[in-house]
Amino acid sequence: MKVTFEINGAEKSVDVEPRTLVVDLIRTKLGMTGTHIGCDTSNCGACTVLLDGRPVKSCTLLAPMLEGKKVTTVEGLAKGGKLDSIQVGFHEEHGLQCGFCTPGMMLVGKALIEANPHPTEDEIRWGISGNICRCTGYMNIVKAIQHAAAANATENTAGVA
Amino acid sequence: MAVETAEATEAARQAMGGIGVSLARKEDARFIHGQGHYVDDVVLPGMLHMVIVRSPHAHARIKGIDSSAAMAIPGVIAVVTGELLAQHNLAWMPTLSGDTQAVLATDKVRFQGQEVACVIAETKYIAEDAAALVSVDYEPLQAITTPQQAIEPGAIVIRDEKEGQTDNKIYHWEAGDKDATDAAFARAAKVVSLETFYPRCHPAPLETCGCVADLDPVTGNATIYMTSQAPHAHRTLFAIVAGLPEEKIRIISPDLGGGFGNKVPIYPGYVVATAASLLIGRPVKWIEDRTDNLISTGFARDYYMDGSVAIDDSGKFIGLRVNLLSDNGAFFADAQPSKFKAGLFHIVTGSYDIPAAHIVADGAYTNKAPGGVAYRCSFRVTEASYFIERLVESAAVELGQDPVTTRLNNFIQPEAFPYQSASGFEYDSGDYPRAMKVALDMLGYDELRKEQAEKRAKGELMGIGVASFTEVVGAGKGKDYDIAGLRMFDSAELRVHPTGKAILKLGVKSQGQGHETTFAQIVAEELGIPASDVEVREGDTDNTPFGLGTYASRSTPVGGAATAMVSRKLRDKGKLIAAHLFEADVADIEFAKGKYTVKGSPDNVKTIQDIAFAAYTNLPEGLEAGLEGVTYYDPPNMTFPFGTYLVVVDIDKGTGQVKVRRMVAVDDCGVRINPMIVEGQIHGGLTEGFGIAFMELITFDDEGNCIGSNFMDYLIPTAWETPRFELGETVTPSPHHPIGAKGVGESATVGSPAAYVNAVIDALSHLGITNIDMPVTSDKVWAALRSKGVTE
Numbered sequence: 012m013k014v015t016f017e018i019n020g021a022e023k024s025v026d027v028e029p030r031t032l033v034v035d036l037i038r039t040k041l042g043m044t045g046t047h048i049g050c051d052t053s054n055c056g057a058c059t060v061l062l063d064g065r066p067v068k069s070c071t072l073l074a075p076m077l078e079g080k081k082v083t084t085v086e087g088l089a090k091g092g093k094l095d096s097i098q099v100g101f102h103e104e105h106g107l108q109c110g111f112c113t114p115g116m117m118l119v120g121k122a123l124i125e126a127n128p129h130p131t132e133d134e135i136r137w138g139i140s141g142n143i144c145r146c147t148g149y150m151n152i153v154k155a156i157q158h159a160a161a162a163n164a165t166e167n168t169a170g171v172a
Numbered sequence: 173m174a175v176e177t178a179e180a181t182e183a184a185r186q187a188m189g190g191i192g193v194s195l196a197r198k199e200d201a202r203f204i205h206g207q208g209h210y211v212d213d214v215v216l217p218g219m220l221h222m223v224i225v226r227s228p229h230a231h232a233r234i235k236g237i238d239s240s241a242a243m244a245i246p247g248v249i250a251v252v253t254g255e256l257l258a259q260h261n262l263a264w265m266p267t268l269s270g271d272t273q274a275v276l277a278t279d280k281v282r283f284q285g286q287e288v289a290c291v292i293a294e295t296k297y298i299a300e301d302a303a304a305l306v307s308v309d310y311e312p313l314q315a316i317t318t319p320q321q322a323i324e325p326g327a328i329v330i331r332d333e334k335e336g337q338t339d340n341k342i343y344h345w346e347a348g349d350k351d352a353t354d355a356a357f358a359r360a361a362k363v364v365s366l367e368t369f370y371p372r373c374h375p376a377p378l379e380t381c382g383c384v385a386d387l388d389p390v391t392g393n394a395t396i397y398m399t400s401q402a403p404h405a406h407r408t409l410f411a412i413v414a415g416l417p418e419e420k421i422r423i424i425s426p427d428l429g430g431g432f433g434n435k436v437p438i439y440p441g442y443v444v445a446t447a448a449s450l451l452i453g454r455p456v457k458w459i460e461d462r463t464d465n466l467i468s469t470g471f472a473r474d475y476y477m478d479g480s481v482a483i484d485d486s487g488k489f490i491g492l493r494v495n496l497l498s499d500n501g502a503f504f505a506d507a508q509p510s511k512f513k514a515g516l517f518h519i520v521t522g523s524y525d526i527p528a529a530h531i532v533a534d535g536a537y538t539n540k541a542p543g544g545v546a547y548r549c550s551f552r553v554t555e556a557s558y559f560i561e562r563l564v565e566s567a568a569v570e571l572g573q574d575p576v577t578t579r580l581n582n583f584i585q586p587e588a589f590p591y592q593s594a595s596g597f598e599y600d601s602g603d604y605p606r607a608m609k610v611a612l613d614m615l616g617y618d619e620l621r622k623e624q625a626e627k628r629a630k631g632e633l634m635g636i637g638v639a640s641f642t643e644v645v646g647a648g649k650g651k652d653y654d655i656a657g658l659r660m661f662d663s664a665e666l667r668v669h670p671t672g673k674a675i676l677k678l679g680v681k682s683q684g685q686g687h688e689t690t691f692a693q694i695v696a697e698e699l700g701i702p703a704s705d706v707e708v709r710e711g712d713t714d715n716t717p718f719g720l721g722t723y724a725s726r727s728t729p730v731g732g733a734a735t736a737m738v739s740r741k742l743r744d745k746g747k748l749i750a751a752h753l754f755e756a757d758v759a760d761i762e763f764a765k766g767k768y769t770v771k772g773s774p775d776n777v778k779t780i781q782d783i784a785f786a787a788y789t790n791l792p793e794g795l796e797a798g799l800e801g802v803t804y805y806d807p808p809n810m811t812f813p814f815g816t817y818l819v820v821v822d823i824d825k826g827t828g829q830v831k832v833r834r835m836v837a838v839d840d841c842g843v844r845i846n847p848m849i850v851e852g853q854i855h856g857g858l859t860e861g862f863g864i865a866f867m868e869l870i871t872f873d874d875e876g877n878c879i880g881s882n883f884m885d886y887l888i889p890t891a892w893e894t895p896r897f898e899l900g901e902t903v904t905p906s907p908h909h910p911i912g913a914k915g916v917g918e919s920a921t922v923g924s925p926a927a928y929v930n931a932v933i934d935a936l937s938h939l940g941i942t943n944i945d946m947p948v949t950s951d952k953v954w955a956a957l958r959s960k961g962v963t964e
Contacts, residue, residue: 044213045206050462054883085206098204109684110203111429140892148855149891
C-alpha cells in the first residue's frame with residue numbers, strides 16, 4: 012500500500028507492506044540508519060522518533076499509521092549545518108558513549124524541553140525514563156538536556172532583546 | 173625567553189590535549205548526527221537475511237526437522253540445519269575454554285534458545301515468517317537447571333556426545349595453599365562464614381550481536397562485519413573453525429553499541445551466516461533480536477560461593493577459604509585465560525592482608541545458555557570482590573565493629589607494595605586507607621552513623637554500606653595469560669605523516685569507551701602532536717595490528733601502554749633526525765612537549781612537525797625514511813585499581829522497598845588520561861552495579877524455561893531508579909605502566925554491588941538478617957523482615 016508522510020521536512024510517498032514497522036521503513040526503505048532497534052518491545056527507546064513533535068517508539072508503529080503525519084528523526088536535528096542545542100548539549104556534557112541510545116535520547120530530550128523549557132532534574136529523569144542507556148548512568152544525559160535548555164533560554168532571551 | 177603565564181600554559185595544555193585534559197570526544201560528531209555505523213547499518217548488494225530457529229525445550233532429543241513448509245514461502249533461499257553443517261564438518265565448533273559447542277544442534281538440544289536451524293531469505297520479514305514454519309520433532313528429556321542437581325550422582329548426562337564424559341562436571345581447580353590455610357583456621361579465635369549466590373545476569377548491550385558475512389566466491393575473500401570486541405582473535409579462530417585461509421579473512425568490527433563482554437565469544441550465528449554466504453554466494457546478514465540476545469549469548473555469573481575468614485584474637489584476618497560452584501550452562505564457553513578455570517577469582521583476598529588462602533572451584537554443565545564471565549568484569553573479579561566485601565561485612569557484625577574499622581584493621585598497608593598475595597598475585601600499588609578516608613569525608617560518615625542510631629531508636633531502617641574493592645585487570649603477561657593459546661599482549665601502530673599529522677592503529681576495540689579520544693591524548697602527551705591531529709583506527713583486521721581486543725579493562729593497561737611505547741620509539745628516531753638538522757651529537761639532543769633542542773640552546777627549536785617533514789625530505793645518511801612504528805606490548809604484570817564505595821539506603825518496613833539515598837564512589841585507577849571519560853565510565857559501571865544489585869536477573873523455571881528473556885522481564889535501570897552518584901578520586905600510579913594508568917572500565921561494576929547490598933544488610937543486621945542474595949528486590953526484603961517478626 013502507499014503511505015504519504017513528511018520526514019525531516021521532506022514529503023515521502025512509499026509503497027510498503029501494511030505490516031511494515033515504522034523503524035524498518037525508516038532504516039531499510041528510506042536508508043536513514045540513525046534510528047536504532049534495541050529491544051522490539053517498546054522498552055528501550057533506541058527507535059524513538061518524533062511524530063508530529065511527540066516522541067514515539069517506532070518499533071511499535073505500523074507504517075500506515077504515518078499517513079499524513081510529520082516525522083522527525085535524528086537526521087533532521089541539525090539544520091543548515093547548524094547543530095540543534097540538544098546535540099551540542101550531548102557533546103559538551105559527555106552525554107553519550109557508545110552512541111546507540113543517543114538519537115532516541117536526544118529526540119526525547121528535545122521534545123521534553125520544548126514542552127517544558129525549564130525542567131527540574133526529576134522532570135528530566137522522569138521524561139527520559141522510557142529510554143534505556145547502558146553506558147552513561149544518565150548523569151551526563153541529564154546535564155546534556157539541562158545544557159540544551161539553558162542554551163535555548165539564552166537564545167530566546169537574546170531574540171527578545 | 174618569554175615568561176609564560178599560568179593562563180597561557182593552561183591554554184597550551186588544553187590545545188595539546190595530553191594526559192589529564194577532559195577533552196570533548198572526537199567520536200561524538202558522527203553519533204550526534206545519527207551517522208554512527210553499526211553492523212545492522214551495513215547493507216550490501218544482493219544481501220540476504222538470516223533468522224535462527226531456536227529450541228523451545230531446555231533438553232530434548234531431536235527426532236527430525238521438516239523445513240518443507242518454510243522452503244515453500246516465496247523468497248526463502250535456504251534452511252540450514254545441523255545435518256547440513258555436519259557434511260562440512262561445521263556442526264560443532266571449539267569454544268574459548270577448550271570445550272566444544274554445537275553450531276546447530278544435531279543430536280540433542282541442551283538449552284532453551286539453542287540454535288537448531290537457520291532460515292535465509294530475501295528479507296528479514298520473510299525469514300521470520302519462514303522460521304515459524306520450520307517444524308522440529310523433539311523428544312523432551314529431563315532438564316537440569318542448577319549445578320547442584322547437575323553434580324548429583326546419577327544425574328542425566330547433558331554432554332553425552334563427548335567421549336569419556338560420564339557426568340556433568342567440567343573442571344576442578346584450586347588456588348592458594350591448603351595446608352597453610354588449614355593451619356590458620358586451626359589457630360583462629362573466630363571464624364566467620366558466608367554462603368551466597370551471585371545470580372545470572374546479562375550484559376545486554378543496547379545493540380544486540382550480529383554480523384554481515386560476505387564471501388566472494390571468485391576471489392575467496394571473506395569480509396565479515398561483526399559485533400566483535402576482539403576482531404583479530406576472532407579472525408584467527410574463524411580460520412581455525414571454518415578452515416578458511418587467514419589472509420583472506422577480513423573482520424570489520426564497526427561502531428559497537430556497547431559490549432560489556434557480550435561481544436567476546438564466537439556465536440553460532442556468526443558461523444552459520446559465514447558458511448551460508450560461502451555456500452550461496454551472496455552476503456548474509458544476521459542480527460539478533462533482544463530475546464535471542466538474552467537467552468543464548470554470553471551471560472555473567474550464576475556462581476555459588478561458600479567461604480570463611482579466620483580471625484585472630486586481635487581482630488586480624490589470618491586465613492581465607494572459599495568453595496565455588498559455577499553453572500556454565502550447556503557448553504563451557506567462557507572467554508577467559510586458559511590456565512585459570514575460575515578466571516581471576518583468586519583475587520578474592522581483595523584489599524586485605526590475609527597471609528593464607530585456599531580456593532576450590534568446580535564447574536558444572538546445566539541445561540542453560542553457555543557463558544559465565546561476561547558483563548564488565550575481568551574474569552570473575554566481580555564475584556571475588558563481591559564475596560570478600562560481603563564477608564568482611566559479616567565479620568564486622570560478628571566482631572561488633574564498625575565495618576570501616578574492620579577494614580582499616582586489615583587493609584594491606586601503603587608501604588607493603590608491591591604486595592605478594594597469598595593466592596599468587598603481585599599487587600603493583602595501592603593506598604587503601606587514603607581512598608577510604610576521602611570517601612568517608614565526602615559522605616560525612618560519622619554524622620550519618622549518628623542519624624542511623626537515632627532512626628533505629630525510632631524503629632526506622634537506614635543502612636550505610638561500605639565496599640573497598642581491589643581489582644586485577646590488564647592481562648597478560650602473555651606467558652601466563654592466553655585465550656585459546658593467543659598470548660594476551662596488545663599492539664599499537666603509529667604513522668606520522670610528512671605534515672606532522674598522525675594515524676594510530678590499535679589491536680583493541682572501543683565499544684563506547686572513547687578510544688578515539690583517549691589514545692590520541694596519549695600520543696599528544698608522548699610526542700607533542702596535538703590530540704586533534706591524531707586519528708585513531710580500530711576494528712578492521714586488514715588495517716590494524718594484531719591484538720587481543722577490549723574486555724577485562726585491558727585497553728588502557730595494555731593497548732595504552734603500547735601506544736606510549738610506540739610514541740617513544742618515534743621520539744627516539746626523531747632525535748636522530750634532529751641531530752642531523754642541528755648538526756649536533758645525538759647525545760646532546762633533548763626532547764620535551766613536542767620540541768627538540770640541543771643541550772644548552774633552548775631557543776633553537778625543531779618541532780615534532782619539523783622532524784616529521786624531515787623524515788620524508790631530509791634524512792641523515794643511512795637512516796630509513798619515514799616516521800612510523802609498531803609496538804606489541806607484553807605487560808610485565810597486571811594492574812590493580814581500587815577504591816572505596818559508600819552507599820546510604822532507607823528501607824520502607826511496610827513494603828520492603830529500598831531507596832538509595834546517597835552513593836559516593838572514590839576510585840583510584842592510577843593516572844587518568846581523560847578525567848571526563850573516566851568519570852563517564854564510572855557512572856556507567858555504578859549503574860550496571862545498581863541494576864545487578866537490585867533489578868537484573870536471568871532465571872529459569874524447573875523445566876529450564878528462561879525467565880528474563882526480554883526487557884519487560886529483564887529489568888534494566890532507567891534514569892528514574894538510578895541513584896545520583898558522587899565521585900571522588902585518589903591517584904596512585906601503576907609503577908610498571910609507562911604512563912602510570914591502571915584501567916577503569918569495570919571498577920564500578922566490580923566494586924559497587926557489595927556496597928549496595930552491604931547497605932541493605934547494615935540496615936537489617938540488628939534484626940538478625942545477615943544475607944539477602946541479589947537482586948535485592950522489595951519482596952525479598954519484605955519476606956526477610958516478616959521472618960524476623962517486623963510487620964510495619
